[in-house]
Amino acid sequence: xxxxxxxxxxxxxxxxxxxxxxxxxxxxxxxxxxxxxxxxxxxxxxxxxxxxxxxxxxxxxxxxxxxxxxxxxxxxxxxxxxxxxxxxxxxxxxxxxxxxxxxxxxxxxxxxxxxxxxxxxxxxxxxxxxxxxxxxxxxxxxxxxxxxxxxxxxxxxxxxxxxxxxxxxxxxxxxxxxxxxxxxxxxxxxxxxxxxxxxxxxxxxxxxxxxxxxxxxxxxxxxxxxxxxxxxxxxxxxxxxxxxxxxxxxxxxxxxxxxxxxxxxxxxxxxxxxxxxxxxxxxxxxxxxxxxxxxxxxxxxxxxxxxxxxxxxxxxxxxxxxxxxxxxxxxxxxxxxxxxxxxxxxxxxxxxxxxxxxxxxxxxxxxxxxxxxxxxxxxxxxxxxxxxxxxxxxxxxxxxxxxxxxxxxxxxxxxxxxxxxxxxxxxxxxxxxxxxxxxxxxxxxxxxxxxxxxxx
Ligand SMILES: Nc1nc2c(ncn2[C@@H]2O[C@H](COP(=O)(O)OP(=O)(O)OP(=O)(O)O)[C@@H](O)[C@H]2O)c(=O)[nH]1
Ligand SMILES: [Mg+2]
Numbered sequence: 098x099x100x101x102x103x104x105x106x107x108x109x110x111x112x113x114x115x116x117x118x119x120x121x122x123x124x125x126x127x128x129x130x131x132x133x134x135x136x137x138x139x140x141x142x143x144x145x146x147x148x149x150x151x152x153x154x155x156x157x158x159x160x161x162x163x164x165x166x167x168x169x170x171x172x173x174x175x176x177x178x179x180x181x182x183x184x185x186x187x188x189x190x191x192x193x194x195x196x197x198x199x200x201x202x203x204x205x206x207x208x209x210x211x212x213x214x215x216x217x218x219x220x221x222x223x224x225x226x227x228x229x230x231x232x233x234x235x236x237x238x239x240x241x242x243x244x245x246x247x248x249x250x251x252x253x254x255x256x257x258x259x260x261x262x263x264x265x266x267x268x269x270x271x272x273x274x275x276x277x278x279x280x281x282x283x284x285x286x287x288x289x290x291x292x293x294x295x296x297x298x299x300x301x302x303x304x305x306x307x308x309x310x311x312x313x314x315x316x317x318x319x320x321x322x323x324x325x326x327x328x329x330x331x332x333x334x335x336x337x338x339x340x341x342x343x344x345x346x347x348x349x350x351x352x353x354x355x356x357x358x359x360x361x362x363x364x365x366x367x368x369x370x371x372x373x374x375x376x377x378x379x380x381x382x383x384x385x386x387x388x389x390x391x392x393x394x395x396x397x398x399x400x401x402x403x404x405x406x407x408x409x410x411x412x413x414x415x416x417x418x419x420x421x422x423x424x425x426x427x428x429x430x431x432x433x434x435x436x437x438x439x440x441x442x443x444x445x446x447x448x449x450x451x452x453x454x455x456x457x458x459x460x461x462x463x464x465x466x467x468x469x470x471x472x473x474x475x476x477x478x479x480x481x482x483x484x485x486x487x488x489x490x491x492x493x494x495x496x497x498x499x500x501x502x503x504x505x506x507x508x509x510x511x512x513x514x515x516x517x518x519x520x521x522x523x524x525x526x527x528x529x530x531x532x533x534x535x536x537x538x539x540x541x542x543x544x545x546x547x548x549x550x551x552x553x
Contacts, residue, residue, distance in 0.1 A: 107130075109204060110205060111205060111551050121185065122186035124194055125181055126182075131180045135180050140154065146168060153197075160184075163184035167179070171220075174211065176214065182194065206551060208546065208553070209226075222534050224533055227489060229549075230548065232245060238363060243485045246485070251486050252488065256532055266522055267519055270518050300496065315489075317397045318366075319367070320398075320400070321369065322423065323373065323374065325375055329402045332400070342370045351373065352385035397429070401431070404436050405435060405440060411449050413432070428451070436459070455468050496529075499527075
């Protein structure tokens with residue numbers, strides 16, 4: 098078949114199915130030696146895109162039999178010649194096959210190397226490659242659906258549309274630079290301003306959607322904080338629906354951080370229960386409090402729990418002055434007035450100086466739903482949205498940088514600075530190109546693909 102020319106890349110092989118025993122095990126081979134390997138292993142040249150039932154052999158020893166599928170380049174996942182072998186899913190038989198394929202000239206694939214080749218050969222862009230990993234890793238149905246959207250190119254399409262609109266703006270402005278006499282009229286054109294406004298509006302929409310997509314992928318972390326006995330562990334148990342943390346009436350019960358993962362309508366939330374905050378002489382408790390402080394300072398959201406029977410005070414700095422350094426802006430902190438079952442009070446949410454205050458009972462569960470709704474709102478999460486694509490922090494950062502340049506450009510336009518405006522647009526395009534992988538540094542690519550599993 099003459100495909101092992103010198104321009105071809107080396108040939109990689111990996112088990113594509115998860116480790117352990119299974120009904121079938123899939124091995125993927127990709128690269129220049131695929132036809133030769135197929136010939137050696139099967140004893141014949143497989144037909145393109147045809148399921149052959151065949152023996153997989155090393156010389157005359159039959160290692161396994163199963164299905165062999167050959168996808169000639171460029172119509173394969175990687176864009177190279179690909180051989181897929183579906184044999185029996187036992188670790189020994191699969192490893193024997195892998196070793197045999199290596200003796201025929203292939204080498205073991207690095208994590209994510211199949212996807213990396215698909216990217217380098219233009220079969221998928223970087224956003225789609227990342228979506229493959231995100232689909233496999235997704236921890237909720239919503240996240241999976243959103244990953245499929247990104248994989249099918251919906252996110253990339255939005256980025257392309259934005260890039261095209263910026264290109265149109267640039268073309269317009271660069272014409273103005275080339276005809277300096279007409280410069281002023283050009284830049285004062287109303288259509289130019291309209292186009293710019295439309296680009297800025299697109300940025301707002303994509304950034305909001307990408308923010309949702311990132312939440313679906315990465316989830317949020319909340320820390321339960323407060324004095325001993327306030328009911329933090331009880332609240333963790335109420336949120337998770339399990340008795341994960343030990344609850345007693347002895348102050349200082351929790352020492353280590355107790356972690357629970359919960360899903361709020363598809364939003365993954367990592368809840369951390371921490372040791373009660375107080376001055377302590379006990380070295381074990383001191384260490385627990387030190388860990389609590391670290392967890393609280395790193396959380397996306399803090400739930401400061403107080404016993405409503407003990408105090409009406411709502412100012413965190415007055416409640417726990419020794420730990421003032423932990424109480425950040427009000428939007429990251431919600432005050433929980435717990436144990437309302439012992440008071441004549443109904444559960445409720447209200448705001449004091451822009452800080453949310455929720456009355457509830459961790460013991461009876463009343464008001465816990467109000468807290469759940471509030472947590473989703475804190476991060477701007479809306480459930481049941483159909484048009485969300487999965488996104489990463491990397492995408493969001495690049496979008497924001499591109500948006501900043503366009504905003505800066507808008508100012509240059511107002512000042513009639515054509516060259517500076519054009520330059521800002523160029524930089525904005527570059528950041529958008531980083532998302533899809535058009536302008537991406539090799540080390541970033543390496544970093545992205547190395548987090549994939551082997552065989553992907
Ligand atoms: N009546 C009532 N009691 C509660 C409520 N929440 C917690 N308690 C009780 O308060 C005591 C302390 O509860 P925990 O959940 O262990 O408190 P904590 O904040 O985790 O305490 P430390 O781990 O010591 O910091 C236990 O006796 C709980 O049963 C509530 O909503 N109502
Ligand atoms: Mg506790």
